[in-house]
Structure formats: structure tokens, C-alpha cells
Amino acid sequence: MKFKVVFLNLLAIVAFAIPAFAHFQMVYTPEIAVNKGDQTQLKLVFTHPFEAGHTMDMGVPEEFYMLHQKGEEGKTKKVDLKSYLKPITWKSLTNSGKAYEANLPKKIVRSMGDYTLVLVPAPYFESEEDVYIQQITKTYMNVGGMPGNWSVPAGLKTEWIPLVKPYAMWTGMTFKAQLLSSGKPVPNADVEVEYMNHAPEMKKNGFAKKANSEAPQDAFVTMGIKTDAQGYIEFAVPKAGWWGFCALGSGPDKEFKGKELSQDAVIWLKAVDMK
């Protein structure tokens, strides 16, 4: 009997000890603030970035495009990027998953200004939770230091509107952004934050084994913050590198194929050390 109780206790401890890793849709390229525009390779991966953990199979993206604007008075140019997508297999530290890469030619990214990369992925079925997840993701790039449309909504079902340039962050700066759903602020939303702890290796299509940081406890793997009454978050960036912010279920669509859908908004920033 005692053995049974001990066994059940152990089982409970193991069950609770499983870290609550967060899903994050990545749209990644190593350098997002460049002096000269050049051909650019992007990796689209649905994974768990802090632990370089389980990578989920991506379906064919619903939408993938960029919004380019040169100068704040310039016109926004939308360029469909779906034709550049190529399926790849991405290796995490625990598995491999279906992902995509896109090789953007210099001719479409040579001009100065902001490039907002927008990915609307196909909903992913998370069988363990019996729900679909669709993470609408934005990553920014800038050429030549000329600002453009970085603070302008892209008109997505749900999205983050940065109030600080996500491509021009020194380590230690405070990032501020507003969460929108159908164009309206989302108060009191749950937001998960993760650090990309293992460098993505572009040629190997996988994460580096070496971690940049060690979490003292699981709550530091996926940090939790909430939006305020006007949908804003603030986050002081403690370490150089990539940081992802994911608002859970903030989108207006709540169902897909008869099952619950979590339509999330993801934004990435990159911080660099002052030298």
C-alpha cells in the first residue's frame, strides 16, 4: 500500500515537472538590421525555442508576404513571398519537423526601409490538447537605417504593434507593444515570452546544441506577462539575441474543423549588446 502511494506521488511529481514549453512560430534570419540589402534566407519553423525542443510539422502556409516601406511618407509595397517557399526538415534537439525556408533575391530586399515579414501559417493540430493552433507571426527587417512602416498595423486578424523598433534594440532596452484583435486592443491577454536559447544554424537546418543560457526554474523558460487595460506590454530585454512574444488565443477565430482554435499573435525582436 505504502509502495502504491509512493509510486503515485512520484508519478505526480514527474507529471508536474514536465516543463510547460511554449509553442513559437519562428520567422528567422540571422541579421535583421543591415546596412545594405542583400539576398536573404529565412527559416520558418514551429518549435519550442528556449529548449530547442520538439519541432512541430508545419502545413503549407496560408499567407506569407512582406510589407516594404521606405520612409514614413513612402507607400507600402506588398510582396507575396509564397513562391519563394521551399519545404525543409528542421532538427530540434529531440526530433525533426517539417518547416520551410525562403531565399529572397536581392532585387526585392535591396531598397532601404522597413520590411515587415508576415506569416499566416496553416492551423496546427495539437493532439495532446485536442486543439488547433495558428500563430500569426511578424518579424521585421530594416535596410540602411531608414524607418518605414514598423509601427503601422498590417491589418491582421490579430497582431502586435510595436512601439519600439524591434530591429533596433540594445540589450537592456524596454520593448513596448500593443496587442490587437480585429484592429482593437486586447486587455488582460496572456502573453508567453521565450528567448531563442540555441542559435539556429542556417546551413544545418537545426539548432546548435549549446545553450546560451540556463533557466533556474521552468517559469524562466516560458515567461508569462499580461497585457494591460489598453492591450500594451512592456518587457526589458535582459540578454542579446532573439525574443519571441506570443499572445494566446487573441485572434477572433475560435474554431477550426469543428475543434477549438487558439489563434495567437507572435512578434520577434532582436537585441544586440553595446560594444
Place this chain on the structure above:
Amino acid sequence: MRKMTAKIIMVGLIVLSASAAFAHSPLCSCFDNGDGTVLCEGGFSDGSSASGVRIFVKSESEEVLSKGTMNESSEFEFKKPEGAYTVTFDGGEGHSIVIDGSDIVE
């Protein structure tokens, strides 16, 4: 006395707003189009337009080969010179950029 104070405040405000306008820096980038022409685009770090900014294309001996102003899209296109050349983005005192032709590639 009141008039004097008001004048000082006015002058102070003008000076402050004038210096704020110079907080931005000029930006210019040129590409070789590969068809015998070069396209330059300009602007300022605060996002403001470079429309109307003067552009000079000069030879090694400082001879002006081509000149004009940035158009509504803050762009200026010119025929690529045969020899060495420079492009000057003339945004006014402290706001000029000179780009060496050898740095302008496809």
C-alpha cells in the same frame, strides 16, 4: 518687461524647434541596375523624405557629370559613367553624403 520676456521665450522656442529639426541624419544608397544605369535612393533617419534633395555625379577630377534632384519617391537615376566617379547626396550643411562609385554594385 512682459514684452521682453515674451520675446525671449519666442526666440528660445524657435532655437529649440530649429535644433530639433537637425536631429536626423541623411541616408543614401545606390545600386547598379545592371543595364548601364544607377539608381540612388535617399531619405533621413527620422523617416522624412529626400524629395528635392540635390544630387551630383562627379568624375575623379570633380567635374560634374550629372546632376538633379531626388524625385517624389526620394530616388534619382543616372547613366553610369565610364570611369571612376562619386555620387554626392547634398542634403545641406552637415547633411551630405558622398558615395564612391566603386561601392555601387548590382
